[in-house]
Amino acid sequence: MAVAHPLDKYLRTDRIPTMWCPGCGLGIVMGTLLRAVDRRIKEGSLKRENVGFAGGIGCTARMTLYPLFDSAHVIHGRAIPFALAVKIVKPEMKMIVVGGDGDLAAIGGNHILHAIRRNADLLVVMVNNMIYGMTGGQVAPTTPRGLYTTTTPYGNPEREMNMIKLTAALGANYVARGSITHPQLLEQYLYKALGKRGLAFVEVISTCPELFGRHIGFRSPVDLYMEIRKRIVIKAKPSIEESDYSWEKGFVIGEFVDRDEPGFTDTIYEYLNKIRGGGVQ
Amino acid sequence: MRVDYITGNTAIAEAAIVAGLKFYAGYPITPSSDIFEYLARELPKHGGHVIQFEDEIASINAVIGASWACAKAMTATSGPGFSLMLEAISLAVITETPLVIAYVMRTGPSTGVPTRAGQYDVLQATYGFHGGLVIPVLAASTPQEAYDLTVKAFNVSEMLRTPVVLLTDATIAHTYGKVIMRERGELEIIERIRPLTPPDKYKPYEPVKEHVPAMACFGDGYNVLVESLTHDERGYYAPRTDVQRKLMWRLYRKIVDSAPKLFDYSAIGLEGCDYAFISYGSTALSAQVAAKMLREKGYRVGTLKLRTLYPIYEDGIRKLVSSAKKVFVIENNVGLYYRELRAILRDKEVVSVPIIDLDLPQPQEIVEVVKQWL
Structure with missing residues (x-):
């Protein structure tokens, strides 16, 4: 079979085109993520059969349908416990959790909180399009204050949830925010995140022209893309405080946390070996 | 083989280890927590993992994940926790994930009396999850049965690739009894079917034996798809009638057609009886004593204790109570499983004997209620 795209070897090509709308940022995220995985596989720091994907429900979670790896498309918000269990049983796996802001910050909030507390060895990629896309454009915890959505027809009265601050506070080993408007930077973050032990969290600012842009006056994908791009602020060493965003202030992207604390898997195997070796009574 | 004097909860934990448990995820809840505590101490010695998750939702989803990494996995809970697990049980059903849930019932609804027994959740155990299918439910009435049925629960879950509920209650959980613990080699231990085809030919949801597909796991190189959406044999979403x-008929048939194979019970004096008592779980102990009291008064009363509640083996139950003119269904709730039995024993008078008691219903009370109908 002729290879149409350099990433075809990592895709279930019979399922392409994807279900994502024209102008959606998710294709960029998936391409970027697979390029980062490809770099890791090529350099020998990751084995293909050890890469696994898990996602809950939402447009982002549907990313689990396309890569030609072990993949789980589970229930809303619950990809993290699924992926964590796979990692515990098979510590050689590199589990990548993909989810939207609704999937990970809202309904799955409790799990991300405790996965970070454990420093669970997972790469969690949260694509933040600031809206519930799949269900039709309802407000999300990440929706900037004041914006219109289908469930906040008079404007969103709530504060935006800043997942960077949360994940940094709870002790993730790696915390970065990228944007689909800057895929090369995003690829760097994802590549680095794939090499980390412990929990790596990468937030990706993305576009939903159909259900986010449409209600705030940017109906065309290009208009929304340009609008988001305008509001992205790139910083080499941003402080955690700078991660707070609003529609007016814009979005600081960069690496917020990079440390190397022991991951959960190493710790539990250390205990297990001690118990089995008779070191613990 | 070992013999010990242990509680129902300890029996479950011991049997799970023998069955090959390698991953337990749980959240504390009375009266199931000592299964968790016992395994936390013992399972690591056998190379297994015991993790306390942030809630029951995480626990059951982790159990599903562990099973897809090919570890035998379980959790234990009670009513409120099981309610939280229901959405994920539905996921386990559609993804055909083998797992075991020890469901130690307590008095409800809601917080109820957490330390005391009841049989209020017998229907929820199989019908609680969304999607309108059935999962096997086994019910133990003694620590010995808790041991034997735990092994059976793992075997059924592996054989049929399904979640299985092992139903007990607060009374069985903390009642001590002599348990003969048969070990590996003395027991039949069933493992899931693994793929016989190479990865490029493998279809994760293609049945290979009696409606059941072979299961490849994460890390096996098979690019498995765990798919919560309606899927074809490849695991691809296919929103088509x-x-x-x-999919629905296969998931339904693989459980329901196994009813004769899964059927487990004990019967006393059913042959030629005029009256049959049907019960399950801890209440069956009282029902057996009540039947004996009535037999001593000259009534021909037999008892049927069901250890398999779902799938229901209709012909099997009908045959067992065929000579009875009246069937009494004795349970510690408002009369729930009675509805199931009334539906299959259409040619008989089926009487509900619902006795709500925080402990075992007293045999004398059963006799008093039943006597009005003899």
């Missing part, structure tokens, strides 16, 4: 019909 033909695919939905095929």
